[in-house]
Amino acid sequence: MTIAAVPISASPIASSAAPPAPVPVAQTWPLLVTVSAGPVAQTTPLMVTVALPPAVVTQLLVKVVTPSPAQTIPLRVSVFTPGASPARWRPVVTLGGVDVSARLVGVVEVVATESEARIASFSLLPSPGTVAPADWVGKAVAIDFAGADAGGNPINVQRLFTGVVDVPEYSINTGIATFECTDQRQEVLANTPRAWFDAAIGGYYADAVAGAPVDNLQYAEARLASTPQALELDAWGSPRVTPWHLTSVYASLGAADILDGSLSASLPSRADLRNMVETTFEYRFTRLRSRTIMGGWHLAGDYRAKENLPTKAMVEQALDGMAGWQRMGNVGYQEPPHGSQNWNGGIYYMAPEVANQLCISFASRHMTRWAQTVTERYTIRVTNAASVAAIGPARDTTSGGVLTVDYDSSQWLNDYSTAPALTRLSAGDESHDVGFAGVSDRATAAANITALVARAQVRVQASHRAGRARFAVPLRADYSLAHRFAIDAPLADGRRLQAAGKAVEVSHLMDIDAGEATTTVALAISGHATVGLQPYDPPAAPAQPADPTPAPAPAAYGIQAGTFSGRRVGAPAYNQDTMIGFSTNNSADDSQGVYSPTAELYPVQFSVGSPDIESPARDPLELASTIEFAVDVPQDPFEVTA
Amino acid sequence: MSTTFKLYADAGLTADLSAGVPVAQVASGGATDVLVYFGSASAGKTLQAASSPGGDPITLTPVDAAPGSGVETSMIKLASTALGLDSATAGAPMNLGVTLTSGAGNAVPVWVRVAAGALTPSGTAYADGGLELNAVIET
Numbered sequence: 001m002t003i004a005a006v007p008i009s010a011s012p013i014a015s016s017a018a019p020p021a022p023v024p025v026a027q028t029w030p031l032l033v034t035v036s037a038g039p040v041a042q043t044t045p046l047m048v049t050v051a052l053p054p055a056v057v058t059q060l061l062v063k064v065v066t067p068s069p070a071q072t073i074p075l076r077v078s079v080f081t082p083g084a085s086p087a088r089w090r091p092v093v094t095l096g097g098v099d100v101s102a103r104l105v106g107v108v109e110v111v112a113t114e115s116e117a118r119i120a121s122f123s124l125l126p127s128p129g130t131v132a133p134a135d136w137v138g139k140a141v142a143i144d145f146a147g148a149d150a151g152g153n154p155i156n157v158q159r160l161f162t163g164v165v166d167v168p169e170y171s172i173n174t175g176i177a178t179f180e181c182t183d184q185r186q187e188v189l190a191n192t193p194r195a196w197f198d199a200a201i202g203g204y205y206a207d208a209v210a211g212a213p214v215d216n217l218q219y220a221e222a223r224l225a226s227t228p229q230a231l232e233l234d235a236w237g238s239p240r241v242t243p244w245h246l247t248s249v250y251a252s253l254g255a256a257d258i259l260d261g262s263l264s265a266s267l268p269s270r271a272d273l274r275n276m277v278e279t280t281f282e283y284r285f286t287r288l289r290s291r292t293i294m295g296g297w298h299l300a301g302d303y304r305a306k307e308n309l310p311t312k313a314m315v316e317q318a319l320d321g322m323a324g325w326q327r328m329g330n331v332g333y334q335e336p337p338h339g340s341q342n343w344n345g346g347i348y349y350m351a352p353e354v355a356n357q358l359c360i361s362f363a364s365r366h367m368t369r370w371a372q373t374v375t376e377r378y379t380i381r382v383t384n385a386a387s388v389a390a391i392g393p394a395r396d397t398t399s400g401g402v403l404t405v406d407y408d409s410s411q412w413l414n415d416y417s418t419a420p421a422l423t424r425l426s427a428g429d430e431s432h433d434v435g436f437a438g439v440s441d442r443a444t445a446a447a448n449i450t451a452l453v454a455r456a457q458v459r460v461q462a463s464h465r466a467g468r469a470r471f472a473v474p475l476r477a478d479y480s481l482a483h484r485f486a487i488d489a490p491l492a493d494g495r496r497l498q499a500a501g502k503a504v505e506v507s508h509l510m511d512i513d514a515g516e517a518t519t520t521v522a523l524a525i526s527g528h529a530t531v532g533l534q535p536y537d538p539p540a541a542p543a544q545p546a547d548p549t550p551a552p553a554p555a556a557y558g559i560q561a562g563t564f565s566g567r568r569v570g571a572p573a574y575n576q577d578t579m580i581g582f583s584t585n586n587s588a589d590d591s592q593g594v595y596s597p598t599a600e601l602y603p604v605q606f607s608v609g610s611p612d613i614e615s616p617a618r619d620p621l622e623l624a625s626t627i628e629f630a631v632d633v634p635q636d637p638f639e640v641t642a
Numbered sequence: 643m644s645t646t647f648k649l650y651a652d653a654g655l656t657a658d659l660s661a662g663v664p665v666a667q668v669a670s671g672g673a674t675d676v677l678v679y680f681g682s683a684s685a686g687k688t689l690q691a692a693s694s695p696g697g698d699p700i701t702l703t704p705v706d707a708a709p710g711s712g713v714e715t716s717m718i719k720l721a722s723t724a725l726g727l728d729s730a731t732a733g734a735p736m737n738l739g740v741t742l743t744s745g746a747g748n749a750v751p752v753w754v755r756v757a758a759g760a761l762t763p764s765g766t767a768y769a770d771g772g773l774e775l776n777a778v779i780e781t
Contacts, residue, residue, distance in 0.1 A: 063781070065779050065780075065781060067692035067777050067778060067779045068644055068645040068692070068775075068777060068778045068779070068780060069777050070774055070775060070776050070777045071644075071774070071775050072705055072707075072772040072773065072774045072775075073648075073649050073659065073660060073662065073663060073772055073773045073774075073775070074661075074662040074663070074769045074770075074771070074772040075662065075663050075665055075713060075718070075754070075756060075768075075769070075771040075772055075773065076661075076662035076663065076664050076665065076767040076768070076769050077665045077667050077712075077713050077756055077758050077761070077767055077768040077769075077771060078664065078665065078666050078667065078766075078767040078768075079667045079668075079669050079758060079759075079761045079762065079763045079764060079768065080666070080667070080668065080669060080763050081668075081669045081763045094652065096654075097652040097653055097654035097656065098652075098654070098656070099657070140653070146666075156666045157664055157666050158666045158668075159675075162677075192725065196725060234675075236675045236676075236677065236724060237724060238675065238724035238725065238727070239724075239725065478668045478671050482672075
């Protein structure tokens with residue numbers, strides 16, 4: 001709304017020629033008021049266009065594939081009885097996945113040795129073209145021995161070696177490449193899970209004896225050292241564990257089976273035999289010890305006869321000043337009676353506020369802690385008594401192990417709230433052997449001792465299987481280090497050899513040029529000149545040795561404190577070194593008439609003597625013992641007769 | 643439709659064993675281990691189980707065409723590693739994977755252990771035993 005108004009001052013006033021008589025007339029000036037409407041609401045139309053979107057078609061690409069039905073690849077299992085080399089044989093060698101058999105020259109040889117890497121060698125004429133020997137390093141190699149059919153195709157293929165090229169050599173003079181190969185025993189075993197070794201080898205493993213293994217191979221070797229078994233890879237490169245002493249014979253060989261002149265035998269020299277193995281093991285740890293003593297003192301004589309009585313503060317200062325001892329709890333006091341009482345013909349009076357500051361006896365409890373280093377030293381001796389009886393003692397001393405529990409006892413010694421508390425309510429001793437479960441504790445020490453015993457037993461057995469019988473036969477790919485053989489055949493000198501043992505070396509040789517294929521086997525002959533049963537003690541750890549520290553004298557569990565009075569007839573000269581306890585003086589009215597004003601005046605003071613910890617309980621403790629174990633030696637047949 | 647995925651004697655997938663996996667078994671001897679490879683030498687191929695591509699595994703299963711004679715499935719073990727043969731269950735299938743890709747680098751090693759030492763030596767190979775590949779789709 002707007003209001004329009006005419007200003008009053010601007011409105012014209014009518015005039016005339018003659019001035020009219022002034023007549024007062026009322027005049028009205030209208031107020032022109034225009035009332036208009038407010039802003040008008042406006043509508044802005046929304047322009048909405050509705051249209052259909054363009055059609056989009058996503059193609060579904062359906063490819064109809066006919067599935068390949070289930071199919072069977074046959075296994076062609078050729079079962080054959082190995083005997084003499086087949087009339088027609090051939091090596092099958094693949095290098096880097098390529099069959100190079102047709103290019104082989106010279107000799108193909110595979111040597112498997114107990115608990116060592118299997119090695120192989122062969123030579124070939126490389127294919128025409130560039131020769132880069134370095135490219136051959138690490139190439140996969142497989143060597144098989146096969147019969148050959150009429151067409152020269154391999155049949156009855158038997159694996160002899162699976163591995164890689166270790167060292168290739170190329171002769172520029174002959175154009176022949178020679179390959180030294182390995183089955184990568186170290187790498188394979190290093191990559192084999194420890195759980196497999198635990199299950200397959202068994203034996204014993206302990207850090208302090210074997211050392212912390214850098215890889216699984218060392219772990220396996222450590223376990224192997226504690227059990228009479230062998231660990232190598234088979235012809236396919238698979239780890240295999242075989243006992244030294246196999247019970248079943250894989251093949252019994254006679255003169256007809258063994259190549260002429262190949263049979264030989266050797267015995268171990270006495271210098272190589274060990275029938276008594278000694279080793280040591282030390283277990284060092286800290287034995288935390290505590291001792292609780294009971295402090296006590298009672299004033300000797302009548303308290304009323306003393307010039308002074310000890311104050312409680314004086315007593316506590318003395319008790320708390322015992323070097324190395326900590327007061328446990330409050331001191332229990334007996335205060336002198338307060339009030340008036342008849343005494344020596346007069347009245348003895350002690351005010352209550354005085355009496356409660358003094359004492360005529362007290363009882364207290366104190367504790368001290370100390371740490372003692374304990375070393376248990378075990379000498380472990382493993383003996384085969386039968387061998388000792390046969391050849392005399394042949395000793396061997398091997399390195400043992402040391403297991404030390406590292407422990408900083410300073411906090412435990414200085415802060416009595418540090419566990420273990422080892423507190424007592426009565427006088428006596430407590431102790432605690434420091435160890436960390438699973439790291440270095442008694443169970444770990446026992447495991448190490450057990451492992452050492454087992455290792456020593458294996459050393460005795462190992463030295464007694466150094467005898468060897470060797471023979472060669474037409475190539476037998478099935479002969480392996482996992483087999484035991486029996487021989488009954490004449491030696492070169494005509495004597496008859498009867499022996500049996502486990503194979504410790506099997507060497508296959510295929511001479512392409514000579515057309516010869518042979519297998520040479522070395523047997524380990526275990527035993528010595530004895531008969532009858534031999535004792536065997538399973539590896540075990542001894543029980544924890546008892547603490548030999550003798551119990552201290554009863555005085556060790558109390559404090560020293562007496563009562564010494566001066567100003568007394570016959571009072572000796574004061575000696576602060578010997579007069580430990582409360583020193584005071586008799587009062588003039590001591591009721592006994594022994595007061596002497598001329599006698600020495602003792603100082604009024606309270607001192608206590610704390611007991612010392614006896615040296616057997618404090619000094620480093622060494623406990624030495626020898627533990628004996630018996631071990632048997634398997635007896636393999638070995639007899640040479642005329 | 644056949645598949646280009648096969649068993650090979652070598653990791654390079656050059657020696658096709660479709661005709662059969664040769665196993666030399668010494669009579670009365672221990673088990674024989676053979677290492678073969680499953681793969682395809684063709685380029686750009688993918689293999690999945692037909693029963694549920696990408697879901698079900700591709701498997702090799704010991705089979706016996708003549709139960710009661712010759713090689714039995716109980717004589718056959720399969721594993722992806724030599725060590726695995728020791729703990730493998732005789733006759734149990736081996737899982738090769740859900741999706742396999744061709745190429746020598748993708749070949750799957752298959753260890754086969756055959757314990758047929760009890761069989762009678764014969765001039766011809768026992769071929770009743772085999773390894774069955776389940777129905778597959780190759781794309």
